[in-house]
Amino acid sequence: MQLEFLGAAREVTGSCCLVTVGGRRVLVDCGLVQGGRDEAERNAAPFPFTPASIDAVVLTHAHLDHSGRLPLLLKRGFRGPVYTHAATAELCAIMLEDAAGILAHEAEWTNRKRERKGLAPLEPLYDRDDALAVVERMRPLAFGEALDILPGVRVRLQDAGHILGSAIVELWLDDGRRRRKLVFSGDLGHVGAPILRDPTPVPRADLVILESTYGDRCHRAWDATWQELAEVLEEARTGNILIPSFAVGRTQELLYTFARHYRDWGLERWHVFLDSPLAVKATAAYRRHLEVYDSDARRAQRVAGDPFHFPTLRITETVEASIALNRIRSGAIIIAGSGMCTGGRIKQHLKHNVWRADCHVVIVGFQARGTLGRALVDGARFIRLWGETVRVAAQVHTIGGLSAHADQAGLLDWYRRFEGGPPVALLHGEADAMDTLAERLRQGPASRVLTPLPGERLDLAALPDNP
Ligand SMILES: [Zn+2]
Incomplete structure (x- = not known):
């Protein structure tokens, strides 16, 4: 039973976590890296796993830094379902198609330059058909509805209040010997924001995977x-x-x-x-x-x-x-x-x-x-x-x-609603924001705070039992 931090580790884009339990593999988010000189290269790089070996994906929300590599995952062999909120599926249809259009445009531009240099053309990361094929694999889940998606894997989405359809993911894992419950905050909304509800508090977890975009800042009222x-x-x-x-x-x-x-x-x-x-x-x-x-x-x-x-x-x-x-x-x-x-x-x-x-x-x-x-x-x-x-x-x-993201107070308040101060792993934040939030959590209720590096693995069986 293991969790691998594959993306958005000490940065804010490219969200991707791999959960392995009893031989089953579930990906939580599969986002594009956005910004930085090596963005195109990193997005085109091989996945650090075999896409065909992934049994299912759970998608927190439609933002491309969480969803934008899904069409590529499919193109490279993934054939499972993608569980997400119905509104996220609807937004993904719009956003992934748009992303495919931008990729096609960028490839055309790059290839004109390559042609002048006598180099072979490059293929875009994925096209419109790949994007729409992913949306067809999406299985809608309402907030609060629990579903056994694989033997030993149950999922439930809760309203994260970040954008339309955005979800906190509760994941119950059982490998026959041990049970663990992971809670992924996804991108957590800003309390009091217009239109959407505030992030749903979750009372129990063995491990919380918490975003930290604004871990070092407080928003104005x-x-x-x-x-x-x-x-x-x-x-x-x-x-x-x-x-x-x-x-x-x-x-x-x-x-x-x-x-x-x-x-x-x-x-x-x-x-x-x-x-x-x-x-x-x-x-x-x-x-x-x-x-x-x-x-x-x-x-x-x-x-x-x-x-x-x-x-x-x-x-x-x-x-x-x-x-x-x-x-x-x-x-x-x-x-x-x-x-x-x-x-x-x-x-x-x-x-x-x-x-x-x-x-x-x-x-x-x-x-x-x-x-x-x-x-x-x-x-x-x-x-x-x-x-x-x-x-x-x-x-x-x-x-x-x-901001559509919770600030430091919002993140701490949401975390404090967990019983017993479970271990927490911080993701989706630049190093300063993450380190500041880690320090605050260590002073307060958290029993253990991790700031994983990209590719780092966590043995979930080694987490303390939290009855
Ligand atoms: Zn987002």
């Missing part, structure tokens, strides 16, 4: 966060406002909040452009899954019909409509992906706005090291866009409180 965003809108009298935003989660939170504060934030005087086909599709998925809304969102839905709509919202579906936004000098709020400015339509908008002193860039999400978004947050005076150096004159605002 929600009221202060909304106030900060309202002030940016108030201050910005001329020019445009760019909001690089994740298509799934953050964008819906922004639309929902803009709809609720339409009058008091003076949104009548702006045109708000949602310039992301992916976000448009994801918003449609949010509209279909009212069962995961919190009570405020249910009320908003009953009262307004569509909690994500307001009169000045415009959707730009086509590339032409997106390019037409380049001509607007003032009065536009443009919400576009990608969330860390590593690709997508936001780069185009940065090119046309970031050098103008009357423009604003509002950062509303986590920015990984090495990304263009992080450079903006860190106060870069120049950025590189398609090989061109562009001056940063726009004001860059970081609204930290809007």
Whole structure:
């Protein structure tokens, strides 16, 4: 009985854990590495196991750093089911297809260069068919519903409140000699966040696998966060406002909040452009899954019909409509992906706005090291866009409180709901965040805190019995 930490160990992307029990093998998440120079190489590298030997996958949520390598797993021989929430399956259909499109585009670009050098073309990591084939393997599980997925392996998902359909995974293992219960936090939501419920407390575990993205930080209170965003809108009298935003989660939170504060934030005087086909599709998925809304969102839905709509919202579906936004000098709020400015339509908008002193860039999400978004947050005076150096004159605002991740207090509070302070392994955090959280946990209730290295294995039979 063993757990292998294969991804997101001392970093924030590429989530992947392998659980082996009585000869059965279950993967929890299979995500893409995102950011960093060697990202493409690492994603294309062989899996550290034989894909055909994996009996089942349990997927916490649809973000690509958790789901994005699943099509490759299938392409390389995996033939089992993928257990996940129905909303995650729906979001994966959108996001994995989009990822396949980006990979095809990148391969085309690389291959044009390779051809000029007389090198053989490279195949994209996977294509649209691989992406859709994975979605067909998804078996929906409702929150709170337990299922025996293999002999000696039972799974139950609980609401993690991070994005639509995001789950905490409870995994009961029995190899005939010993029983162990693992609880994977997945990405844990931020208490009080709009639309979704707060992360579900889980009372019992023999080992908790806890994310630590914000293990060294505390978010601002929600009221202060909304106030900060309202002030940016108030201050910005001329020019445009760019909001690089994740298509799934953050964008819906922004639309929902803009709809609720339409009058008091003076949104009548702006045109708000949602310039992301992916976000448009994801918003449609949010509209279909009212069962995961919190009570405020249910009320908003009953009262307004569509909690994500307001009169000045415009959707730009086509590339032409997106390019037409380049001509607007003032009065536009443009919400576009990608969330860390590593690709997508936001780069185009940065090119046309970031050098103008009357423009604003509002950062509303986590920015990984090495990304263009992080450079903006860190106060870069120049950025590189398609090989061109562009001056940063726009004001860059970081609204930290809007994170979809629990902060240090949120992580500690969720952990404290476990009885008896079970051992905890920290994942999904940069080294500083992880070490700080580890220190806090060691001072407090945790009996043992691990910060595993990539590839590290843990013998689950050696964990203390927690009756
Ligand atoms: Zn996530």
